[in-house]
Amino acid sequence: MENNDMSDDELLKKIINERNNKKKLDKSKSHKKQNVYSKSKKDKISSAITKTPKKNYKSKRLTEPKKRGLLKRYIMQAKWRYHSYDLLEKDFDDGYITYRDIQKSKQASKRKDRILYKEVQEYEDARDDITARKAYRAFKIGLGTTLLASTLALSSMLSKKIQEDSLSKQTAEMDETLLDESLMEEDSIYDDNKVLKERAINKIKNSIKEKDGYEFDNLSLNELINNYDKILAYEERMSEHTFEKALLGFEDQELLESILNNSIGEEYGNSSDKQKRDYKQLAFELLSYAFPEIDINQYIRNPIVVDALKAKESSESLGYEIKTIVNNDEEETLRYLGKIMHTEHLYENSILSINKQENDLLDNIINLALGEDYRKMTDEEKRDYKQFAYEFLSQDFKDLYVKNPNENANINVENENNESFNIKTENEIKEDKIFNVGTQTIEIKDDDGNIQILE
Amino acid sequence: MKDFKIGGKVTINKDESYIIIDIIKINNKIYYLCSTNKKPITPKVFEREEEGEKVFIKFVEDKEILKQIAEKVLEKNE
Incomplete structure (x- = not known):
């Protein structure tokens, strides 16, 4: 009835609307389904x-x-x-x-x-x-990366800091060591450390070499290291009065010997003559370390002076007088003599230096020892030093390679009747091979041709 | 100045010559470890010293130095 009451148009509209609504509903349903499940x-x-x-x-x-x-x-x-x-x-x-x-x-x-x-x-x-x-x-x-990065950064920072700390500490230690060593350098002659002792003895050796030109050729470094502090310790206990006494009694060299006997007695006693000579020089030089306020040269003669005086005496007995003055105050002369002694030691002990063809070995030795200073000397001075050099050489070496520079050195011999013979010069005798130093045998011919043998 | 090398020959006399086996430096000193050239082969140590332009060589007999040289040679070999 209702449909009948409605006009056809209205009915149509209603149907269309219902259909549309249904469609919309279907669409929305299908859309929902798609959203959830598709x-x-x-x-x-x-x-x-x-x-x-x-x-x-x-x-x-x-x-x-x-x-x-x-x-x-x-x-x-x-x-x-x-x-x-x-x-x-x-x-x-x-x-x-x-x-x-x-x-x-x-x-x-x-x-x-x-x-x-x-x-x-x-x-x-x-x-x-x-x-x-x-x-x-x-x-x-992300968190791990951050943590790792921060840990690495922290550790690198820490390690850097530790390194810097250790380096600064090390540097500080080194500075302290250097400081200590530089301080010890002055008084290291008492140190028990062998390295420092070696340094100390080298320092002493160098100062002696500069002052006297003397080198301890016959003593090894170990012998010097082992003994120098004993000698020094003994010398320090001595009184100034001892020097005065030695000076008055002309027993300065005896004093050096007594120092050595009391400080390194056994070792000194067992040493060779050349080593004893070196020890004597060492004892003399160390006195100036033991008594820095006293001028030791006023009381005790430098052993080089004693050697030079002996050479002078020996030369004079052979007819040549050395005029060069040698005493503790003549520092230059002492240095020259010390250098000559060292060079002679090299020649005497070297197996290569012995060149039999060297005509004037003495000249060569002094030239090598003194260099330019020798060339600047006057002829008289050169002659004196030649004689010194000759006298300092060992007898064996002299016999083999060196002629006495004193060509006119005559040997005056008296026979049983107190008659004097003017015999051959020393060099002439050597050339005739009748002069044997080992046994000191000299064959002498008198005017009548009789042969005398002196031993 | 004379320069010595390993393998070099040091002639002292006609009958006495040595061959340098090694050159060793101790305390700024140069030592030559040598052996005799002829039988019986025996070792010898020479020390080199220089004065001016001249070279001196001498036999080494100091036991301590010989010991040090032996130690150095062993160290080198190791």
Whole structure:
């Protein structure tokens, strides 16, 4: 009747509206379905990562998320990895599980009917936990990187600081050592350390070499190191009165000997004559270290002076008088003589230096020892030093290689009747090979041709 | 100035010559470790000294120096 009451137009409009509304309803329903079920798994996960959980729950999830313990989450992750949710996921994707089914299951009174909701909830929790774990892993990696970077920075800073500290400490220690050593250099002659002792004795040796030109050729470095401090210690205990006494009694060299006997007695006694000579020089030189305020030269003669005086006497007995003055004050002369002694030692002990073809060996020796100073000397001075050089040489060496520079050195011999014979010069005798130093045998012929042998 | 090298020959007399086996430096002194050129082969140590431009060489008999040289030679070999 109602339809009859309506006009045809009105009826048509009503039908069209109903149809449209139905269409709209269908469309909205289908759209909803598409929104929920049509998206792929990847799209769901990726969108879950970008959205907040609340939005995620409302828009994507069919169940409410459930708070789970760590162990349960691990179990769920394991299930996910072993594809335990694959069937459920397939049903989910294929649209067999609908929102209505889930809601029905949630609100069901029977336990067995609620299983679907629980399974879906577990699946969704596991799925979402993956994303959460991914984010957590990213966070962990970020945190680890930051921690590692900060640890590295801190450790490098610390190690740098430690290195700087140790270096500065080391430098400070080195400075202290250097300081100590520089301080000890002055008084190191008392130090027990062998290295410092060696340095001290080298210092003493160098100063003696500069002052007197003398070198301890017959004593090894170890002998010097072992004995110099004993000699010095003994000398320091002596009184000034001892020097005066020695000076008055003309026993200065005896004093040196007594110093050596009392300080290094046994070693000194067992030494060779040349070594004893070196020890004597050492004892003399160390006196100026023991008594720095006293001029030792006023009390005791330098052993070089004593050697020179002996040479003078010897030369004079052979007919040549050395006029060069030698005493403690003639420093230059002493230095020259010391240098000559050292060079002669080199010649006497060298196996290569012995050159039998050297015509004037004495000249060569003095030239090598004194150098330019010798060339600048007057002929008289040169002659004197030649004689000194000759006298300082050992007798064996003289016999083999050197002629006495005193060509006119005559040997006056008296026979039993006190008659004097003017015999051959020393060099002439040597040339005739009748002068043997070893046994001091001299063959002498008198005017009648009789031969006398002196021993 | 005379320069000696390892393998060089040091002739003293016609019947006495040595071959340099090693050159060792101790306390700024140069030592030559040599052996006799003829049988029986025996070791010898020479010390080198210089004065001006002249070179002197002498036999070393100091036991301590010989010991030090032996130690140096062993160190080198190690």
